[in-house]
Amino acid sequence: MTIPSRQPLPLADAVQPGLRRQMMAVARRDLRRELRRGEVAWVTIPFGAVAVLAIPLAIGIDVPTLNRVGPGLYWVVVLLFGVLVTVRHTATEQGVAAVSARLGIDPAAAYLGAATASAVLLVVFEVAVGMIAVALYDIDPERWPWLLLVVPAVAVGLALLGTMAGSVAAGATATNLVPFLVVPLALPLLIGATAAFDAGLTQPGGILRWVLMLLLVDVAALVLGVLTARQLQETG
Amino acid sequence: MTVTTQDQRRGVLDVAAIVAIAAAVLVAFATPPEATQGNVARLFNIHVPSILVAYLCFGLTLIGGTAYLVTRRLRFDHLAVAAAEVGVVFTGLTMLVGMIWAKPIWGVYWTWSARLILTAVMFFGYLGYLALRRAIDDPIARARRAAVFGIISIGIIPIVHFSVLWWRDVHQPPTLLRPDEMQIDGPLLAAFLAGLVASTLVAAALIVRRYRLAAREAELDSLLASADVPVAGDAVTAPTLDGAP
Numbered sequence: 076m077t078i079p080s081r082q083p084l085p086l087a088d089a090v091q092p093g094l095r096r097q098m099m100a101v102a103r104r105d106l107r108r109e110l111r112r113g114e115v116a117w118v119t120i121p122f123g124a125v126a127v128l129a130i131p132l133a134i135g136i137d138v139p140t141l142n143r144v145g146p147g148l149y150w151v152v153v154l155l156f157g158v159l160v161t162v163r164h165t166a167t168e169q170g171v172a173a174v175s176a177r178l179g180i181d182p183a184a185a186y187l188g189a190a191t192a193s194a195v196l197l198v199v200f201e202v203a204v205g206m207i208a209v210a211l212y213d214i215d216p217e218r219w220p221w222l223l224l225v226v227p228a229v230a231v232g233l234a235l236l237g238t239m240a241g242s243v244a245a246g247a248t249a250t251n252l253v254p255f256l257v258v259p260l261a262l263p264l265l266i267g268a269t270a271a272f273d274a275g276l277t278q279p280g281g282i283l284r285w286v287l288m289l290l291l292v293d294v295a296a297l298v299l300g301v302l303t304a305r306q307l308q309e310t311g
Numbered sequence: 312m313t314v315t316t317q318d319q320r321r322g323v324l325d326v327a328a329i330v331a332i333a334a335a336v337l338v339a340f341a342t343p344p345e346a347t348q349g350n351v352a353r354l355f356n357i358h359v360p361s362i363l364v365a366y367l368c369f370g371l372t373l374i375g376g377t378a379y380l381v382t383r384r385l386r387f388d389h390l391a392v393a394a395a396e397v398g399v400v401f402t403g404l405t406m407l408v409g410m411i412w413a414k415p416i417w418g419v420y421w422t423w424s425a426r427l428i429l430t431a432v433m434f435f436g437y438l439g440y441l442a443l444r445r446a447i448d449d450p451i452a453r454a455r456r457a458a459v460f461g462i463i464s465i466g467i468i469p470i471v472h473f474s475v476l477w478w479r480d481v482h483q484p485p486t487l488l489r490p491d492e493m494q495i496d497g498p499l500l501a502a503f504l505a506g507l508v509a510s511t512l513v514a515a516a517l518i519v520r521r522y523r524l525a526a527r528e529a530e531l532d533s534l535l536a537s538a539d540v541p542v543a544g545d546a547v548t549a550p551t552l553d554g555a556p
Contacts, residue, residue: 248447249442260436263470
């Protein structure tokens with residue numbers, strides 16, 4: 076029996092779960108894959124830690140200076156190295172997308188599920204590298220409760236943008252294209268995160284508008300990603 | 312060789328662009344020097360129109376991409392890529408002229424102003440759009456993926472434009488596109504408008520030519536894909552024994 080290449084398998088129609096269940100299934104699949112491979116835990120987090128360690132060697136090991144610029148450097152490391160978390164399986168994305176389509180998984184659910192898994196991993200990455208930065212740069216985490224808002228907001232935004240860019244660049248001949256696509260788009264996250272951190276230290280009330288900006292970026296990426304997911308899943 | 316009506320129209324546009332440039336240069340030098348910055352301020356007649364035209368081009372990329380996703384007609388993809396390339400050129404021109412202006416006025420070619428940084432980010436963002444196109448071989452997949460990225464990338468433009476209001480620094484706030492009255496004298500406004508018309512016509516002429524080139528490339532790809540062309544294996548013949556018929 077021949078099955079048309081771009082049609083879902085007949086069985087998939089019979090047992091089609093809802094969007095949320097599909098999304099959670101995709102997220103679980105990606106997280107299980109990360110548990111097996113340990114790419115973020117054993118490669119990306121140590122790589123980020125090396126960056127946090129190496130930067131003072133370039134700008135000088137003056138502790139007050141590091142204390143002052145440390146938060147900004149930390150968010151730059153999160154942006155540049157966090158992208159690697161979101162694109163960890165780009166090389167196989169096209170094949171996974173084709174299989175997902177055959178199984179009848181909604182493209183929006185596939186997008187949201189992959190982004191959810193990336194967001195979880197990014198929070199882990201941010202916390203791990205953040206602890207290293209606090210220790211090495213002697214950053215005062217006096218108002219750390221603000222980070223409970225900023226860290227997940229940055230993780231979600233970066234995960235949504237990175238997943239979308241991964242889908243956009245799936246099958247591209249240039250293997251390192253995705254970070255180049257994501258970083259310019261993700262700069263509002265960097266601006267929002269650094270400004271929110273500064274505002275949290277100096278004028279706690281001012282943090283809210285920067286958190287709102289981060290959430291605005293998250294919502295925009297979410298809406299665009301869902302609306303374009305079907306277009307990006309098509310093959311050929 | 313025959314000259315078609317389309318060729319004639321393109322020729323008219325080219326001539327109009329050249330005439331507009333000449334007129335803009337004349338008007339720019341006919342106006343008196345700006346009160347505080349002197350002759351250097353004339354560079355604004357290139358700098359500001361260039362960025363406005365770049366915004367317009369990136370808007371066309373958005374329109375072309377969206378229209379492609381809706382209609383699946385490659386002509387809209389041709390429009391998107393033509394506009395993006397011209398937009399990148401004009402963004403580069405904006406930065407270059409801005410740096411030439413900044414050296415005598417600010418004392419440095421580059422300063423860490425939000426507007427400058429974000430304009431550079433926009434430049435690299437659309438370079439990414441062009442890099443994405445070069446990295447995808449299949450024309451249909453390329454058009455679709457580039458359309459999506461072109462739609463996402465447009466978000467940077469309002470941030471670039473409003474950056475001078477959100478982060479008040481050394482870069483001056485908008486002179487023309489501002490909520491209240493324009494802050495510019497009549498002769499300087501005339502020179503600016505002449506520059507804007509010239510830049511727009513140059514961009515239009517370039518987009519039309521690049522659009523035509525994109526259409527020709529698509530035709531060539533289509534011909535190559537359908538042509539019965541020889542392949543490397545054709546040169547290989549099956550081995551035969553000596554004396555065999």
